[in-house]
Amino acid sequence: MPVSFEVTYCIPIGHVARCCSIPKGQGRLHIVGDKKDVWQGTLALMVLKTLEALGPLHGYGIARRIEQTRGDLLSVNYGTLYPALLKLEQEGYIASEWGVSDNNRKAKYYKLTRAGGKQLEREARDWQQTTAILARFLASKERA
Amino acid sequence: MxxxxxxxxxxxxxxxxxxxxxxxxxxxxxxxxxxxxxxxxxxxxxxxxxxxxxxxxxxxxxxxxxxxxxxxILFLETLLQDFRYALRSLVKNRGLSFVAIFALALGIGATTVMFSAVYNVFFDPLPYKNFSRYVVFRIQNLANVGGWKGRDFFSLEEVRAFREQNHVFEDVVVHNGYRLLYDNGKYIHHWPRGEEVTTNTFEFLGVPPLLGRTFSEEDSRPAAPPVFIMNYRLWQSEFAGDPKILNTVFILDGKPRTLVGIMPQRFNFFGASFWLPMSDSNAAGSVVGRLKPGVSFATAGADLNAIAHQLQKENPQGIFPDKFSIVPETLLDSFIGGFRKTLYALLAAVLLLLLIACSNVANLLLLRATVREREIVMRATLGASRLRLIRQLLAESFVLAAVASVAGCVLAYFALKGVVALIPEGTLPEEVLIRMNVPVLFAALGLTLLTTVLSGLAPALHIMSGDLQSRLTSSGKNIEGNVRHGKLRSSLVIGEVALSIVVLISAGLLMRSFFILTHADFGFDPQNVLYFRLALPKAYNTNIDVTREKKNALTRQVLARMQGLPGVTTVSESMLEPPLRYDWSDTIIPGKPHTERWETRFEVCSEGYFQILGLPLLHGRLFSEDDVNANRHVMVVNERFSRQYFPNEEPIGHKVKLEVLDRPFLDAPHDTYFEIVGIVPDYKTLGDDGRSWRAFPQTFIPYSVQGFSHRTYMARTFADPKVLLKNIQQEVRAIDPSVEIETSGTLTASLHEFYRRPQFELFTLGSFAFIGLVLVVVGIFGVMAYTVSRQTHEIGIRVALGAQRRDILSMVFVKSLGIIAAGVAIGLLASYESSRFLASEVSGVSISDPSTYGVVSFIVVAVGLLACYLPARRATRVDPMIALRYE
Known part of the structure; x- marks a missing residue:
């Protein structure tokens, strides 16, 4: 996430993500609006992380895994996963292949590509930075 | 990535x-x-x-x-959908699509042809490096009265001055025509004209040789072995493209010369067939300069002008008119000259044609859009956005335009060959290749988009304007909508008719002018006259006093031998052959002062000239063989000369001077007065506009008094000119083996060659006009057929109420006549304005020639009404019972 003249932060609130931009040196929050992309963005990150952790997996498996690790904090349709998977595949971060599941069912398996691995690293770092900045910011806000 | x-x-x-x-x-x-x-x-x-x-x-x-x-990609997907839908609906309406594509293909094809010509002639004509900065220049006489008109040949000193003192050229080359005799071991003959050029020429032009090398500076040194370079055409025609002749020795003008290079096909600098090196210290001739970047023509002209005037001051003996200026010209203009205007006029005409085609297609689309109005309104109601619907309609016209464009390009590919074949030889330099190429195809693509917008946007916007919703609720026959569309449709047809009238009238004027040109009575019979000129070796051109007699002797012998050949009735010698070629001079008659220029066309000829043209003696006497042999200063004049300069006098016995003979560099009787001895009738020669035949004041003097002129021989014959020419060649060789026939032909053949230029214009413009007329017919037919089908109900009522066949016919015809008449009126007005541009192409007929205007209007009205015939007939066959039920 580029940090430049204007800093933009995205906070998941409920199942809607809000995007805020803070002009440098000012302490006021500007709410610029909902962005579906944000959910898609964090979802993409979660997919990549899942594939890194578990290796090749089908869509249903990914959905279940995300649901479990997230502790059902946000309840979202599994269906929203599929456009995200397609997007990642189009971008070359994941690749798909038809295979056979544990209980002998035909399923489409997704796996992380090398570009995907790098992207995951990058995204994770950005996300950590963002949350760190936001945390500091919120802390300073409290003091003020 | x-x-x-x-x-x-x-x-x-x-x-x-x-x-x-x-x-x-x-x-x-x-x-x-x-x-x-x-x-x-x-x-x-x-x-x-x-x-x-x-x-x-x-x-x-x-x-x-x-x-x-x-x-x-959502956007692409809907676009594809639009196209798929457009294709489907166009296939469904096959007839309409075919007509629209046909119309557009004609328009786009014709435009592509003209664009190819314009592009290749003006933007990519010559294969030379930076050719657009090449400048040729000449000295132009500014005097109103007297003297010669100018020259572009410069002496050694002048060339050196221009080369060294100018501030405007990067580099200059000097070139000079050269003729030489080639000895192939069996016989000696002339090669087509070549040039002597300065050794930097090939580098200047930036074209590498096809084989071998070009000149280096050493080649022009006096001690250097003589070399030469050949052009592709000569290589192919004389040596069948044999590469082994490179670096072999040729006997040229009796001396050995090595062939060091052969130039590629598209290299024909100044039409030369070979090039010899000319040393810089020896350079005299015409000059081509390449302007420094950013230097304008005016600057170049002023700079060269100053140098030339300085030269005149330093060298009062030099050949300069009293008042002159240097006229610079781009190399291209010096080659192409007036053809530029012709091409632009044709391009303008073809754009009009494209406009006609577009309005035609717009009309057809509008017509169909009206039928589909309910469908469109329905789709709008179901949530299609206006933009989407407009896009959809535009997609249809794009598909039409794209298919038409492909068809047009195929058409253009073949038509271009025809057009190129029609362009008269010599109009364009040989380097110019007119063909379809990438820029032309891009232009065709641009045309496709343009026609899409032109023909599609009006109907699309028109149908989408206003309140769509209310149209859905009204009944199927929306009167208000019909009227609106009807008006736009009628005005489109009116526009078409008007545009086609403009093109047709231009073509009509050209046609009349062409007819007048080709059916002129010259005052002599050009049929069955053979002419030829002799190429004389250097021996005839060295010492003035000796060579004049030598030439005269040759002429006498040639005439005598020609007369003896079978099939020859009369023979003559003259400077040039009528009616296309002539020379003229300012005329001075003692005791007759005048302020305007007295231009007289003159001939230096043998006594047989009058017989060969069949000019009877009107008064006095003709000059005799004796006069010619004795070099007497006698003159025969024509009627017009006598009428114009001696209106109330007897011209015989008066003395006349031709100023042209006073030029210092001519072997001619300077400051000599000729006595008028006889008067002959007028005959016509080519007018100053180059497009009409006119009788001018003319004089004739014996050829023997001078040694400078061309020697053109004519023979009136009933033999085959080819055979005769061969016989003459033998006779000439027998007199002097080094003399050869240079150019030859018949008067009629040279006339036909001359007619090719106006023929080209007439043919191209005529085809455009014809295509325009066809498109108009299609347009009128479409509108009337549609109108009739929409009026079936109304016609049914009328018939039921007792209207006769005649009434119905007149109803249809009156409506179309109104449209056509409006178009014709506007077209005539526009033609009256626009035909001014044709003035230089038309002669012998006024550009507002009433009969042309009348005939064209009549044709358009007649053809237009003919186009209504089918719809009108259909209207009369309407069965009232069916029509009334028809909804």
């Missing part, structure tokens, strides 16, 4: 739709299966497990839809 990859897969997604859909179905199915299985394991009932899985997924169809959206 990532983005490109993403777009690429998405683009691919557009075309692998079915396979991807199948995979998506399978993926969804497997997802659900797995989920259901899990739920069952967790203890749910079969039905609950299924329900939960579906719920969690958020709907199979919704998921599929959101994946599909992501898969392709």
């Amino acid at each position: 990532k983005r490109i990859h993403s777009w690429w897969t998405r683009l691919r997604g557009l075309f692998r739709k079915e396979q991807l859909d199948r995979e998506l179905d399978a993926e969804m199915a497997s997802h659900l299966e797995m989920h259901i299985a899990d739920n069952l394991r967790a203890g749910m009932t079969q039905e609950a497990a299924r329900r939960d899985a579906l719920l969690k997924l958020g709907g199979v169809e919704q998921t599929k839809e959101s994946v599909r959206d992501r898969r392709g």
